[in-house]
Amino acid sequence: MDFRFSDDQLTLAEGVRDYLAGTHGPEVLRRLDEQGNRDPAIWQGLVDMGLTGLCVPEAQGGLGVGLPEAALIAAECGRACLAEPLVDTAFVGVPWLVAQGKLDGLEDVVAGTRRVPVAHAINPWEADGAGAALTSVDPLRNLTAAGQTSDDPHLLNLGALMSAAQLVGLADAMLHQAVEYAKIRTQFGQPVGAFQGLKHQLASCSVAIEFAKPVVWRAAQAMQDRLDSAPVHVSHAKVAASDAAMLTAETAIQVHGAMGYTYEVDLHFWMKRSWALCGAWGDRAYHLKRVDDAVLGGTLPIGPEHTFA
Amino acid sequence: MQLDYTPEQQAFRAEVRAWMEAHVPKEPLVTLECREGYDQHVEWERTLASGNWGMVTWPEAYGGRGLDLIQWLIFEEEYFRAGGPNRANQNGIFLLGPTIMEFGTEEQKQRFLTPMAKGEVIWAQAWSEPGAGSDMAAIQSKAVRDGDHYVITGQKTWSSRAAFADWGFGIFRTDPDSKRHKGLTFILFDMNSPGITRRPIRQLHGDTGFAELFFDEVRVPVENCLAGEGQGWNVAMATAGFERGLMLRSPGRFQATAKRLVELYRANADKASPAAREAVVQAWGAAQAYAYNTYGVAAKIMAGGKIGAEASLNKIFWSELDRSMHRTAMQLLGAAAELKRFADGSVNQWLEGYIFSLSGPIYAGSNEVQRNITAERLLGLPRVGAG
Numbered sequence: 141m142d143f144r145f146s147d148d149q150l151t152l153a154e155g156v157r158d159y160l161a162g163t164h165g166p167e168v169l170r171r172l173d174e175q176g177n178r179d180p181a182i183w184q185g186l187v188d189m190g191l192t193g194l195c196v197p198e199a200q201g202g203l204g205v206g207l208p209e210a211a212l213i214a215a216e217c218g219r220a221c222l223a224e225p226l227v228d229t230a231f232v233g234v235p236w237l238v239a240q241g242k243l244d245g246l247e248d249v250v251a252g253t254r255r256v257p258v259a260h261a262i263n264p265w266e267a268d269g270a271g272a273a274l275t276s277v278d279p280l281r282n283l284t285a286a287g288q289t290s291d292d293p294h295l296l297n298l299g300a301l302m303s304a305a306q307l308v309g310l311a312d313a314m315l316h317q318a319v320e321y322a323k324i325r326t327q328f329g330q331p332v333g334a335f336q337g338l339k340h341q342l343a344s345c346s347v348a349i350e351f352a353k354p355v356v357w358r359a360a361q362a363m364q365d366r367l368d369s370a371p372v373h374v375s376h377a378k379v380a381a382s383d384a385a386m387l388t389a390e391t392a393i394q395v396h397g398a399m400g401y402t403y404e405v406d407l408h409f410w411m412k413r414s415w416a417l418c419g420a421w422g423d424r425a426y427h428l429k430r431v432d433d434a435v436l437g438g439t440l441p442i443g444p445e446h447t448f449a
Numbered sequence: 450m451q452l453d454y455t456p457e458q459q460a461f462r463a464e465v466r467a468w469m470e471a472h473v474p475k476e477p478l479v480t481l482e483c484r485e486g487y488d489q490h491v492e493w494e495r496t497l498a499s500g501n502w503g504m505v506t507w508p509e510a511y512g513g514r515g516l517d518l519i520q521w522l523i524f525e526e527e528y529f530r531a532g533g534p535n536r537a538n539q540n541g542i543f544l545l546g547p548t549i550m551e552f553g554t555e556e557q558k559q560r561f562l563t564p565m566a567k568g569e570v571i572w573a574q575a576w577s578e579p580g581a582g583s584d585m586a587a588i589q590s591k592a593v594r595d596g597d598h599y600v601i602t603g604q605k606t607w608s609s610r611a612a613f614a615d616w617g618f619g620i621f622r623t624d625p626d627s628k629r630h631k632g633l634t635f636i637l638f639d640m641n642s643p644g645i646t647r648r649p650i651r652q653l654h655g656d657t658g659f660a661e662l663f664f665d666e667v668r669v670p671v672e673n674c675l676a677g678e679g680q681g682w683n684v685a686m687a688t689a690g691f692e693r694g695l696m697l698r699s700p701g702r703f704q705a706t707a708k709r710l711v712e713l714y715r716a717n718a719d720k721a722s723p724a725a726r727e728a729v730v731q732a733w734g735a736a737q738a739y740a741y742n743t744y745g746v747a748a749k750i751m752a753g754g755k756i757g758a759e760a761s762l763n764k765i766f767w768s769e770l771d772r773s774m775h776r777t778a779m780q781l782l783g784a785a786a787e788l789k790r791f792a793d794g795s796v797n798q799w800l801e802g803y804i805f806s807l808s809g810p811i812y813a814g815s816n817e818v819q820r821n822i823t824a825e826r827l828l829g830l831p832r833v834g835a836g
Binding site: 141142143144145146149208315319322323330331333334336338339340342343344346347350351352354355357358361362365376379380428431432435436442443444445446447448 | 455462527701702705727740742762766824825
């Protein structure tokens, strides 16, 4: 029993965080939004980092890491509001193919020349596919109508898990932006962040985020360990992460005041991604019902002795 | 990350479960906040000690079992699974004990820890004063050095367990010229010392869990000072860290409440609102989240880490969860919520629990103070009033 990421895992995540912070800042998001939102150089950078092959087995040339590590990296993609659909291809699509034993051609995913668009019946579209374009509120999300959808629950669980992971990263980033703004914006002769009216709201976001994270990591480990209860934990994670992200998004725009309502402040990119992911791969009602069925329906053992049931 | 228990941990769980099933009182004890209930709870502390379960993480030399924090969590899970009573000595074992372990001399450890683990000495805390509540650095009670004694004069209030406890601990101003956080000293005192007057405070439910303490030239030996004169604030902050961050409220307590809430929901499902239903599901989720977080904190401490300001997040989370769960229970009970005893004669534990849960966001540092700490120390926002 050791509810911690290893130093190696944390180092990997920090490497991705630093790389994205250095190469994928808000100025890049703005450039993408204004000049066409895909840039092969960004994708190639992710390939060079080994991220497209993160979940590809070593025999196919990947790193062969598990879902907890992938979730940790997905959170970093959320933190950076990464435009490229890396998470869909590499952390949802690849583990789904691997689970079905479909290993052919994964070398091409590692090399970055093959994408794995994933579409589930619960949201019948995919990221960066070949079908007719749909317009998302998120300007960096290229949705296309899916020709074929799957109703495989394993695919849905992978998608929901990685959405939850991105949402905690997105929430972290929005909280950070709000805090930084509250430190420099002065009114009534002091930084607005010195007012308890703002402090307490931001502290409440911190509580929601920090108690959503371990739920996400637990869900990732439950998927990795193939627990029968894993779908319940994924749904728990999706609800907790969505609630934390929505609270933080609404608090962050409030802290920015009228500036928060402008295109000029960066916050909107993260906020729009959060809205999109909250509804994707099973919305709040869907996941809450799965938890409800298990907890009130009695299929999941509950109580103090069942922390890791 | 590895979320399986070892065979040894599973065997330990089975050992705790068997003992608890054999020993936990079948009927709930009378509330700890009155003489009769206090005596029952002290008796339970001694029963626990007879099985050597007083404080499993402490070294054997001090009345413990020398177990690690994962085993402590397993113990707590089984304790609450079995419906174990509230711990009469929680101020001692969860707050003062770890503080003595960190700051005490060998002599102090020998003298205080074993009787604490065995339930022979029950401890009260004495932090707040009439003018020093959330603002604890405003403490005025004085301890004046006189030879090998301190002479304490002043007043403490909201002292948990002080109506009945044997010993107390608190911080006192030893440097009369000092201000705020400086010049304070952490002192342990016999509650029956000449010059101490206890005035139990009647709480809103009518019982007397805490008390005011009046000190009139109370003489306390210098060796009862913890970590040296003038170190009181640092020691008290460490105690508060234990209190908020890990020990005081272990997850099992809330997971047990959440489970009872699910059962209450099932019994009242026909008249429950959709909102109450969602609140019940969320209660399970939040109690689980709190448990995962605590396992993470335990793993961090076992790897040599420390609890910092993130303890404040913890305290906010569990206290507001507890209040929310009990509020939901009151909604599910509907008209019966007001009854102190149900028609079958059983005590309405949800009502007692709801009233108690209202104190959670106030004690151990109000949640407003915890949100300030979170904002200032974790998020880096400017201090209150900073220009």
